[in-house]
Amino acid sequence: MSDPRTHSASTLAPGGTVTVVLLKSRDRQVRYPATVERDDGVHAVVRAPWAGPPVRDFGFVRFERGDVFTEHYWRDRWFSVKEVRGPDGALKGWYCDVTRPAAVTADTLTTWDLELDLWVSPDRSAVLRLDEDEFAESGLPGSDPETAGRARRALDDLERLARQGGFGALLD
Numbered sequence: 001m002s003d004p005r006t007h008s009a010s011t012l013a014p015g016g017t018v019t020v021v022l023l024k025s026r027d028r029q030v031r032y033p034a035t036v037e038r039d040d041g042v043h044a045v046v047r048a049p050w051a052g053p054p055v056r057d058f059g060f061v062r063f064e065r066g067d068v069f070t071e072h073y074w075r076d077r078w079f080s081v082k083e084v085r086g087p088d089g090a091l092k093g094w095y096c097d098v099t100r101p102a103a104v105t106a107d108t109l110t111t112w113d114l115e116l117d118l119w120v121s122p123d124r125s126a127v128l129r130l131d132e133d134e135f136a137e138s139g140l141p142g143s144d145p146e147t148a149g150r151a152r153r154a155l156d157d158l159e160r161l162a163r164q165g166g167f168g169a170l171l172d
Helices: 132-137 145-163
Strands: 017-023 029-039 043-049 055-057 062-064 068-074 079-085 091-099 108-120 127-130
Touching (some): 017 043, 079 145, 091 145, 108 132, 108 145, 127 145
Parallel strands (some): 017 108
Antiparallel strands (some): 017 029, 043 068, 068 079, 079 091, 091 108, 108 127
């Protein structure tokens, strides 16, 4: 079996279905189906309904059944950006995961969660760095300082983009 971290020449077909796999620490993973919106070979965009419990209240945002996530993944960037909309289409904000670059095959889009996250409210009045304690507890800074440094830079880049005008150009 080949290493799924190697970049594939696969380009996802718009309208097709792909399984999104988010690999997390401690051998956990999240898997869910998504519909492909577009893929240019570097930047893949998929759409999926909220795949978690019926309601998940983070305090700063509440994800619930009926929410729709338009998810942006890159094969050359260390993050993903998920635009979150409620059932009525109203923008709830952007949830950003710091991850290794995405690996894509014909039917799977895989990323490796590096524990750091960023939440951006619709009006960008709240830009919140999340899970820095989980990142420290993951052991990554000690076991793989190069990857940990890339993860921290990715979080800094996301925060800078959010504060300096949002994700418009990035997500186009």
